[in-house]
Amino acid sequence: MKTILTTTAALALMTGAALADGHAKTIRLGTEGAYPPYNFLNDDGEVAGFEREVGDELCARAELTCEWVTNEWDSIIPNLVSGNYDVIIAGMSITDERDEVIDFSAPYTQPDPSAFVGMGDVDMSSAVIAAQSGTIQASHIASMDGATLVEFATPEETIAAVKNGEADAVLADKAFLEPIAEAEPDLSIIGEDVLLGGGVGLGIRESDGELREKFNAAIQSMKDDGSLNKLIEKHLPGSATF
Structure with missing residues (x-):
C-alpha cells in the first residue's frame, strides 16, 4: 500500500x-x-x-x-x-x-458493537471463526487465544461458511448480523458483543x-x-x- x-x-x-x-x-x-x-x-x-x-x-x-x-x-x-x-x-x-x-x-x-453468530453453542476458545478480510473483526479474531480465523472476500460468504460448516461462527457488525439471525432459524447471536474501532x-x-x-x-x-x-x-x- x-x-x-x-x-x-x-x-x-x-x-x-x-x-x-x-x-x-x-x-x-x-x-x-x-x-x-x-x-x-x-x-x-x-x-x-x-x-x-x-x-x-x-x-x-x-x-x-x-x-x-x-x-x-x-x-x-x-x-x-x-x-x-x-x-x-x-x-x-x-x-x-x-x-x-x-x-x-x-x-x-x-463505535458500533460487533457480534458473533453461530448455529448453537460455540466454544470461542477453540472455534473456527469467519470474518470478511481486511476488517477490524478479522484483526480481532486473529488476536483471540485459541480461535482460528478464516477470511472471505464478501460478508455473504462469511454467513455461508457458518451454514455449510466451514466455520463455527462469524464476527461482524451487529447491525449487519442481527437481521440475518432473525430471518434464519438455524442462526442466532451468541456470546457477548465486542466493541471495536x-x-x-x-x-x-x-x-x-x-x-x-x-x-x-x-x-x-x-x-x-x-x-x-x-x-x-x-x-x-x-x-x-x-
Whole structure:
C-alpha cells in the first residue's frame, strides 16, 4: 500500500490542487454496496442504505456535486489512493493502521458493537471463526487465544461458511448480523458483543485536506441539528447516537 501511495502521489496532488483552485469537480463516493444496512444495491442496482442517505446529505451541505461508485472491499483503500474515487463511505471503522495510509473525516457513527453468530453453542476458545478480510473483526479474531480465523472476500460468504460448516461462527457488525439471525432459524447471536474501532468515518486521500474539512463541517452540521442521529436511529436501531 505504501508503494501504491508513492506511485500515485502526483495524481493525488493534482486532485488536491483542483479543489484548492475552486474548479468545479464531481466528487466520487466509493462504497462496497454489499453491507446492509450501511450500504447495498437496491432492486434498481443503485446504492442505498444508511450511507447513501448520509453521503447525499453531506454533499448537499458541503455544496459538492457527488456521484456514487462501487468497489470490492479488499481493494477499496488502494483504489482510493490511486484516484478511482475521492472518498470511501463504506462502513469503514477508523483505525490507526488505516490512518497510516489514508486520512479520515470525523466519525459519522459511534463505535458500533460487533457480534458473533453461530448455529448453537460455540466454544470461542477453540472455534473456527469467519470474518470478511481486511476488517477490524478479522484483526480481532486473529488476536483471540485459541480461535482460528478464516477470511472471505464478501460478508455473504462469511454467513455461508457458518451454514455449510466451514466455520463455527462469524464476527461482524451487529447491525449487519442481527437481521440475518432473525430471518434464519438455524442462526442466532451468541456470546457477548465486542466493541471495536473508533467509529466510522469517511476515508479521504492524505493530500485532500480541503475536501476532508468540507466534509467535517457538514458532519458537524448534521450532528448539531440532530439529523445524523435521526438517520442512525432509522437505519442502525440500537446503535449509540451523538
